[in-house]
Amino acid sequence: MDTAQETAQEGGEFGLNMILEAGILSFLGKMLLAIIVFVVLLMIAKAVSASVRNRVVENTVVDDDEYSKKVGDLIGTLTYYTGVVLSMFIGLQIVGFDIGILLGGISVGLGFAFKEVLGNLLAGVLILTTKEFKLGDNIEIQGSNNYFGTIEEITMRYTVLRGLDLRRTVMPNLELITNPVMTFTSEDLLKLNTTVIVGYGTDLDRASQIALEAVNNLEVVKNKDENKTMITNLKDSDFGTNGVEIKVIFHVEPGGDVKGPGGPISQANKAIYNAFIENGINIPYPHTSITVDKNDKNLLGSAMYVINKSRNS
Missing domain, CATH: 1.10.287 (Helix Hairpins)
Incomplete structure (x- = not known):
């Protein structure tokens, strides 16, 4: 068993x-x-x-x-x-x-x-296939922090910008897809503008004409007949604190550092400044006017205290 x-x-x-x-x-x-x-x-x-x-x-x-x-x-x-x-x-x-x-x-x-990684990869695919941006383009990313520079490299995950200070900024591709991007080299012509302030009492028509002629004399400026000026802060009697603003609008061809030291905006500012100096047009500096009743000793003393403090600071 x-x-x-x-x-x-x-x-x-x-x-x-x-x-x-x-x-x-x-x-x-x-x-x-x-x-x-x-x-x-x-x-x-x-x-x-x-x-x-x-x-x-x-x-x-x-x-x-x-x-x-x-x-x-x-x-x-x-x-x-x-x-x-x-x-x-x-x-x-x-x-x-x-x-x-x-x-x-x-x-x-x-x-x-991998939510962010996959999002950047998909954004890289869209950038490279749609060709909205390409190497050498000058762009400005208008997000929580504005970035301006020249595109040096585009990869699947990020895009490299070279700024005006020559530093490299590595931007996730998702930033270029989800934020507004202003391009400066993909169009046939760019419309730029710069603003100058003139003092009260200035002949605005004469100052505007001098500023426009100074800008149009630059070789970099194109479509000179379509360039113009406008007064920007004379709305509802809301005058500027220090003077009257004149905005000069002009056209240039894309390419180069638009906002750089030698760019068209810098050239326009320099030309307008020199033209105003030659023609005796005043460019005011910030100032404050204080009116005091000479019979009010307390107010007069306070005003003198403020003036002396500003001089010593």
């Missing part, structure tokens, strides 16, 4: 071991097959992405070769990583994982963890 029980027990253990060994061998076989398939698909993805990149570069109709290469690199990289993801999912499917549940968990995790 004991011998029969021992024989049955040994038979059961042997059968269980056979099942376990068969399961392990089957799992290892699936793992090996999945690895082989994954490696083969990666090689295919790499070859396809290289072919796509070359075709994009060859068929992109733009004058800028650097821009064509960047677009080609972008499309090639996206193609490769798409192939990597598909290869991974196929390999996991071969092993026996439930891809539906896996995709749900991955999508939720990536959505929270």
Whole structure:
């Protein structure tokens, strides 16, 4: 009886071991097959992405070769990583994982963890494919902090601006998509303006004419017949504190540092200043007028205290 029980027990253990060994061998076989398939698909993805990149570069109709290469690199990289993801999912499917549940968990995790990264990548795709901006463009980003500079580099995640102080600013691509961007080099002509203040009592028609002629005499200024001036702070008797503002509006061709030290705005300011000096037009400085009743000793003393304090500071 004991011998029969021992024989049955040994038979059961042997059968269980056979099942376990068969399961392990089957799992290892699936793992090996999945690895082989994954490696083969990666090689295919790499070859396809290289072919796509070359075709994009060859068929992109733009004058800028650097821009064509960047677009080609972008499309090639996206193609490769798409192939990597598909290869991974196929390999996991071969092993026996439930891809539906896996995709749900991955999508939720990536959505929270890589929200900004994915947003910048998508923005980079839009910038490089729509060609709203390109290398060498002068732009001003009007967000919470304004940035002005020349585009030196555009990648999938960020754009590099070179400012007037020659410092590089690395901007996430999402900033260029979600904020207003003013361009200074993509148009045929730019309409710029500068403002000068003249003192009260100045002949505004004469001052406006002198300022306009000074700007129109610059070589950089175009469309001279369409340039004009306007008074900006004479609305509802709201005069300026120190004088009257005259805004000069003029046109220039795009290119170069528009707001830089040698740019057209700087040249216009210098020309207007010299013209006003030559023609005796006063450019006022900030000042405050105090009127005191000479019979009010307390008020007179307070006024003298303020004057003496301002002189000593």
